Amino acid sequence: xxxxxxxxxxxxxxxxxxxxxxxxxxxxxxxxxxxxxxxxxxxxxxxxxxxxxxxxxxxxxxxxxxxxxxxxxxxxxxxxxxxxxxxxxxxxxxxxxxxxxxxxxxxxxxxxxxxxxxxxxxxxxxxxxxxxxxxxxxxxxxxxxxxxxxxxxxxxxxxxxxxxxxxxxxxxxxxxxxxxxxxxxxxxxxxxxxxxxxxxxxxxxxxxxxxxxxxxxxxxxxxxxxxxxxxxxxxxxxxxxxxxxxxxxxxxxxxxxxxxxxxxxxxxxxxxxxxxxxxxxxxxxxxxxxxxxxxxxxxxxxxxxxxxxxxxxxxxxxxxxxxxxxxxxxxxxxxxxxxxxxxxxxxxxxxxxxxxxxxxxxxxxxxxxxxxxxxxxxxxxxxxxxxxxxxxxxxxxxxxxxxxxxxxxxxxxxxxxxxxxxxxxxxxxxxxxxxxxxxxxxxxxxxxxxxxxxxxx
Ligand code: ATP
Numbered sequence: 001x002x003x004x005x006x007x008x009x010x011x012x013x014x015x016x017x018x019x020x021x022x023x024x025x026x027x028x029x030x031x032x033x034x035x036x037x038x039x040x041x042x043x044x045x046x047x048x049x050x051x052x053x054x055x056x057x058x059x060x061x062x063x064x065x066x067x068x069x070x071x072x073x074x075x076x077x078x079x080x081x082x083x084x085x086x087x088x089x090x091x092x093x094x095x096x097x098x099x100x101x102x103x104x105x106x107x108x109x110x111x112x113x114x115x116x117x118x119x120x121x122x123x124x125x126x127x128x129x130x131x132x133x134x135x136x137x138x139x140x141x142x143x144x145x146x147x148x149x150x151x152x153x154x155x156x157x158x159x160x161x162x163x164x165x166x167x168x169x170x171x172x173x174x175x176x177x178x179x180x181x182x183x184x185x186x187x188x189x190x191x192x193x194x195x196x197x198x199x200x201x202x203x204x205x206x207x208x209x210x211x212x213x214x215x216x217x218x219x220x221x222x223x224x225x226x227x228x229x230x231x232x233x234x235x236x237x238x239x240x241x242x243x244x245x246x247x248x249x250x251x252x253x254x255x256x257x258x259x260x261x262x263x264x265x266x267x268x269x270x271x272x273x274x275x276x277x278x279x280x281x282x283x284x285x286x287x288x289x290x291x292x293x294x295x296x297x298x299x300x301x302x303x304x305x306x307x308x309x310x311x312x313x314x315x316x317x318x319x320x321x322x323x324x325x326x327x328x329x330x331x332x333x334x335x336x337x338x339x340x341x342x343x344x345x346x347x348x349x350x351x352x353x354x355x356x357x358x359x360x361x362x363x364x365x366x367x368x369x370x371x372x373x374x375x376x377x378x379x380x381x382x383x384x385x386x387x388x389x390x391x392x393x394x395x396x397x398x399x400x401x402x403x404x405x406x407x408x409x410x411x412x413x414x415x416x417x418x419x420x421x422x423x424x425x426x427x428x429x430x431x432x433x434x435x436x437x438x439x440x441x442x443x444x445x446x447x448x449x450x451x452x453x454x455x456x457x
Pocket of ligand 1: 204206213214215216217219221289290291292331332333334335336
């Protein structure tokens with residue numbers, strides 16, 4: 001079976017058609033940079049997320065999980081440097097007023113109106129979303145009720161000036177880990193090295209969200225802060241680098257030819273990092289960052305200690321040796337991982353003279369493990385037996401078995417191919433009249449075999 005060049009259009013239209021990913025708020029014309037996950041996209045996302053958690057947290061003995069609040073005290077972002085430095089360079093076209101991230105423009109010509117040399121001065125734009133906590137938003141319209149002689153009257157008071165209490169939607173999950181480091185140490189007193197992991201939403205007011213879910217304004221991160229002794233950072237970094245590569249290729253099934261590790265140098269290196277490797281992937285729109293692995297020194301814990309006045313030191317058990325641990329940070333974006341999985345799995349080939357599209361997803365990631373069909377849906381004896389088989393498989397794979405009896409069998413296969421279902425199980429007359437065996441049709445080879453349903457994994 002040959003692999004196919006996959007474009008963003010092909011990927012996003014399959015994702016929409018088959019119930020993986022829809023544009024956010026689509027019914028009202030959409031909201032740029034937001035995406036809604038349909039039944040199959042949600043399953044795929046959860047499968048990736050659960051696999052990540054199992055591999056990097058549950059199967060290890062040195063990891064702890066946390067789930068911190070999205071809204072955090074604004075001091076967190078002052079101390080971390082995000083208030084000052086979490087910015088992208090913004091330029092505006094003097095002609096059509098469209099705004100762009102300066103480093104994403106690759107010519108002097110405005111991509112919207114086509115005018116040359118029309119970009120104004122570059123300004124630094126902070127990407128954190130602001131909101132206020134408590135009923136203290138100066139923009140709130142308050143409604144007050146007062147009694148008049150003729151009864152109760154509603155009076156609207158707009159733009160009441162009240163003190164603001166500014167908070168930010170977190171732009172990364174990492175700070176929710178750092179701010180809980182001391183809590184975890186006090187509760188569990190783990191030996192060093194140990195890690196704290198978190199999966200959750202992050203928000204960035206990207207200047208120009210684009211490339212399907214690749215650059216969104218609301219997305220999920222899967223992050224780990226791995227606390228180590230400073231003198232050991234190179235060895236720890238190398239181990240993480242190789243564990244991540246294994247995960248991407250062996251567990252997520254990414255095409256290894258499309259994966260590139262790149263040393264981040266110079267201005268590109270984040271202010272907190274002494275070494276960063278970006279794992280880039282050849283997405284349909286080009287090679288771009290899938291995830292980052294950074295040696296963040298003790299920058300964050302030291303800042304927290306300096307700004308909170310609370311000690312972040314770790315004391316080695318049974319000794320007076322204490323210090324602020326250093327940190328290795330693997331930082332995955334869940335949506336980018338999902339997009340890389342879809343890109344690697346997308347295939348087109350020819351079956352019976354027609355182009356067929358299918359997703360060659362690894363079996364453990366496929367949203368649906370088996371589709372079960374009666375050959376004909378108007379034959380009660382076939383339907384009854386198929387229901388029995390459906391139940392048997394559903395008990396083994398809760399939520400991952402689909403009942404599919406619409407259209408003819410060829411159409412059902414095509415539909416299941418497109419959503420990456422590894423095997424379709426069909427109950428026909430031979431099943432009920434002869435040997436009890438069902439037809440099992442393989443997605444990748446399209447070959448069929450007959451087997452007893454009890455023998456299916
Ligand atoms: P980029 O350079 O692409 O903007 P970044 O270097 O700012 O990304 P990090 O701050 O290192 O990204 O965030 C860690 C991970 O979070 C990224 O590798 C990516 O997987 C994910 N991520 C970051 N921004 C976005 C976004 N806007 N949409 C989806 N995922 C994102």
